[in-house]
Amino acid sequence: MSPVDSSPAPTVHAAPTSDGGTFADGIRSRWWWLGLAAAVVAVVLALLWTGATGVAQLADPGAFTRWGLPIATTIHNLALSAVVGALVFAVVILPKDLKTRRPHSGKAKTARPANLPEHPAFARALTLAMVAGGVWTLSAIAVLVLTYSSISGLALAGSTEYSNMLVFFMTELPVGQAWLMITIVAAVVTTLVIGLRNISALAVPLVLALLSFVPQALIGHSASSADHKGAVNSLLLHVSGASLWVGGIIALVVVSGALGKITAQTLKRFSALAIFAFAAVTGSGIINAAIRITNWHDLFYSSYGQLILAKVAATVALGVIGYMHREWIIPRLEGGKNADGATRRLLWQLIFVELLIMGIVSGLAVGLSRSAPPQSRELVAESLSPAQILTGYPLPPELVPSRWITEWRMDWLWVAFALLAGAAYIAGIVKLRKRGDKWSVLRSISWFVGLLSLVYITSGGTAVYGAVLFSAHMVEHMALMVIAPLFLALGSPVSLALQALTPRGDGSRGIREWILVLVHSRYSQVITHPLFAAANFSGSLVLFYYSPAFKLAMTYHVGHELMIVHFTLTGYIFVQSMIGADPLPKRAPYPLRLLLLLATMAFHAFFGVSLMMATSLLSGEYFGNMGRPWGDSALVDQQTAGGIAWGVGEFPTLMIAMGVAYMWSKSDARETKRKDRAADRNKEAELGAYNDMFAQLAQRDEKLSHRGPALPHLPKGQQETQDQHDAGTPTSGAPGTTRTEIGGPDTPDATQGEAN
Numbered sequence: 001m002s003p004v005d006s007s008p009a010p011t012v013h014a015a016p017t018s019d020g021g022t023f024a025d026g027i028r029s030r031w032w033w034l035g036l037a038a039a040v041v042a043v044v045l046a047l048l049w050t051g052a053t054g055v056a057q058l059a060d061p062g063a064f065t066r067w068g069l070p071i072a073t074t075i076h077n078l079a080l081s082a083v084v085g086a087l088v089f090a091v092v093i094l095p096k097d098l099k100t101r102r103p104h105s106g107k108a109k110t111a112r113p114a115n116l117p118e119h120p121a122f123a124r125a126l127t128l129a130m131v132a133g134g135v136w137t138l139s140a141i142a143v144l145v146l147t148y149s150s151i152s153g154l155a156l157a158g159s160t161e162y163s164n165m166l167v168f169f170m171t172e173l174p175v176g177q178a179w180l181m182i183t184i185v186a187a188v189v190t191t192l193v194i195g196l197r198n199i200s201a202l203a204v205p206l207v208l209a210l211l212s213f214v215p216q217a218l219i220g221h222s223a224s225s226a227d228h229k230g231a232v233n234s235l236l237l238h239v240s241g242a243s244l245w246v247g248g249i250i251a252l253v254v255v256s257g258a259l260g261k262i263t264a265q266t267l268k269r270f271s272a273l274a275i276f277a278f279a280a281v282t283g284s285g286i287i288n289a290a291i292r293i294t295n296w297h298d299l300f301y302s303s304y305g306q307l308i309l310a311k312v313a314a315t316v317a318l319g320v321i322g323y324m325h326r327e328w329i330i331p332r333l334e335g336g337k338n339a340d341g342a343t344r345r346l347l348w349q350l351i352f353v354e355l356l357i358m359g360i361v362s363g364l365a366v367g368l369s370r371s372a373p374p375q376s377r378e379l380v381a382e383s384l385s386p387a388q389i390l391t392g393y394p395l396p397p398e399l400v401p402s403r404w405i406t407e408w409r410m411d412w413l414w415v416a417f418a419l420l421a422g423a424a425y426i427a428g429i430v431k432l433r434k435r436g437d438k439w440s441v442l443r444s445i446s447w448f449v450g451l452l453s454l455v456y457i458t459s460g461g462t463a464v465y466g467a468v469l470f471s472a473h474m475v476e477h478m479a480l481m482v483i484a485p486l487f488l489a490l491g492s493p494v495s496l497a498l499q500a501l502t503p504r505g506d507g508s509r510g511i512r513e514w515i516l517v518l519v520h521s522r523y524s525q526v527i528t529h530p531l532f533a534a535a536n537f538s539g540s541l542v543l544f545y546y547s548p549a550f551k552l553a554m555t556y557h558v559g560h561e562l563m564i565v566h567f568t569l570t571g572y573i574f575v576q577s578m579i580g581a582d583p584l585p586k587r588a589p590y591p592l593r594l595l596l597l598l599a600t601m602a603f604h605a606f607f608g609v610s611l612m613m614a615t616s617l618l619s620g621e622y623f624g625n626m627g628r629p630w631g632d633s634a635l636v637d638q639q640t641a642g643g644i645a646w647g648v649g650e651f652p653t654l655m656i657a658m659g660v661a662y663m664w665s666k667s668d669a670r671e672t673k674r675k676d677r678a679a680d681r682n683k684e685a686e687l688g689a690y691n692d693m694f695a696q697l698a699q700r701d702e703k704l705s706h707r708g709p710a711l712p713h714l715p716k717g718q719q720e721t722q723d724q725h726d727a728g729t730p731t732s733g734a735p736g737t738t739r740t741e742i743g744g745p746d747t748p749d750a751t752q753g754e755a756n
């Protein structure tokens with residue numbers, strides 16, 4: 001459990017009843033709908049400005065579809081954002097219980113109540129998630145049906161033929177499949193939110209809701225552009241960041257009347273999330289707009305570009321308001337300066353303005369998605385080369401050593417991850433130094449080298465040529481498994497987070513608390529177990545390359561990204577279990593670690609040799625049809641990949657083995673020093689006792705050497721008695737003898753016993 005403070009439970013203040021106190025302690029419910037109204041007005045004006053709702057010349061689905069689809073999409077986006085924001089507040093921002101759980105003191109322990117009353121803000125957040133989830137599900141169905149009507153050019157109808165065509169659209173075409181998947185996810189998330197109240201369990205629908213952005217990005221307006229990977233990844237970052245930001249504002253407005261005294265800490269926590277969301281939205285928006293608009297004239301003089309400029313202006317205004325919250329309002333609330341007066345009123349007034357601007361931005365975004373860019377950058381099927389058909393990009397020039405460095409194709413998803421992870425790491429170091437603590441410079445260097453290597457592996461020459469050459473793909477794969485994870489694991493990010501983050505005392509779960517939950521979970525105990533980590537590290541190679549997963553990773557963008565995630569995590573967990581310093585549920589002893597490393601080295605060698613000796617292509621329909629006029633044949637290149645898998649995989653593993661051996665020697669040295677210090681403290685008591693034992697044994701041997709000869713023909717019982725007597729041990733039960741104490745004076749009875 002996380003530590004708790006002893007401050008009194010937060011008091012809930014009801015909103016004033018007078019109109020003049022509308023923004024004193026929150027925003028009344030009748031004002032919430034103005035945000036939705038602003039979004040609808042914005043999308044209508046944007047569509048009129050660009051003319052996107054004009055009557056189609058070839059097949060027009062009707063005015064209901066032309067206007068209903070963008071409005072339904074706007075409601076869908078806002079409902080999804082509300083679900084995400086409400087679940088984020090419930091899972092990582094708000095305390096669940098009205099009264100803080102306190103540890104028991106003293107010998108007398110009383111049973112804790114099974115169900116403490118929920119905090120009103122937490123209850124409101126879950127109510128918002130349930131209601132918004134229902135709206136999300138219904139709006140997703142509406143978007144699905146209206147999207148088919150728009151694409152087919154057919155007005156809505158209830159005929160059997162129309163229904164059969166709609167089913168075909170949902171099950172066979174990518175756009176229909178994507179919206180069907182979103183609808184199913186929405187229904188599942190809504191059902192889970194209705195039935196769950198546990199914080200750990202609520203993390204599941206939150207993750208599912210965030211995953212629903214993936215199909216939206218794949219079918220987005222810019223997904224068909226020439227830079228498919230850049231467009232999809234930037235759009236995924238954009239909609240995810242926008243949803244967290246917009247949803248957070250919606251959740252903050254809805255729970256505002258129930259926050260009470262926890263307003264300052266809630267704002268501070270949401271402000272930290274909003275900073276990263278603002279950075280993601282701004283950066284990804286610029287990248288995505290640059291893919292669709294390539295010159296300044298189109299940006300300033302086309303209706304599409306002018307909508308982008310309006311959206312940028314609204315985003316900047318939101319950033320300014322966020323800066324005011326963080327630098328002026330939150331410090332005043334924490335310091336108690338006029339916290340119940342003008343500051344609180346201004347706080348909720350600014351949040352209300354944010355809600356309106358967020359609605360406008362959401363409407364502009366839908367208007368942009370329904371409008372055509374000033375010039376099309378879509379691929380023309382007639383002019384595509386075999387490499388473009390398979391990869392989506394032109395065939396790169398012939399591979400020479402210099403092009404490993406000069407050829408780049410940015411994967412913005414992993415660039416964003418590296419920037420976020422690097423900024424968080426720096427923030428942790430700064431916080432430790434402000435507190436007077438230190439952090440290893442070598443660990444910091446290792447972490448940033450790992451991030452840079454990850455960016456290069458996913459965006460540099462390995463990624464460009466890995467899409468057309470099996471050998472380059474194997475370099476990318478091995479680097480993902482053993483090079484980037486090696487440096488990342490040595491950076492010890494979990495240890496830094498646990499040291500830098502302050503434990504929460506109000507019953508909510510922050511990043512630190514969630515890290516501890518994950519580290520001690522059963523799932524972590526399984527995947528970080530040394531045997532499982534080693535088996536996963538080695539077995540994933542065979543399961544990946546000799547199964548349909550290889551083809552999926554090379555053919556589909558999502559499959560490729562999942563490949564990167566899986567093998568990076570697999571390598572990270574394996575390295576962490578071998579030489580990492582972060583906390584794990586269980587670590588193997590050093591001899592077992594070396595044995596596992598030797599086994600993985602042998603397995604890598606076996607896998608590499610099997611590829612080198614193969615006479616048939618793996619995924620031959622992909623690498624065999626690339627149409628390369630340069631380089632080795634596909635089979636020879638695959639055999640080269642086998643040598644790379646053997647060589648590149650063995651060297652880092654050998655380095656890890658050397659690290660394990662070094663840690664083993666250091667552990668033995670520390671144990672020796674510990675024993676020496678213990679000996680110094682007790683003045684060699686253990687060694688003295690050891691020597692005394694040998695001295696007593698020597699005295700006994702000397703005593704036995706002077707005894708008389710044993711009687712050869714005595715019965716067994718008498719012979720044992722005689723031996724015990726000669727050794728000076730007490731005897732009992734022998735005829736004619738009495739009990740004798742060792743070292744005691746001679747007595748007549750004892751003398752008589754000897755005579756007998």
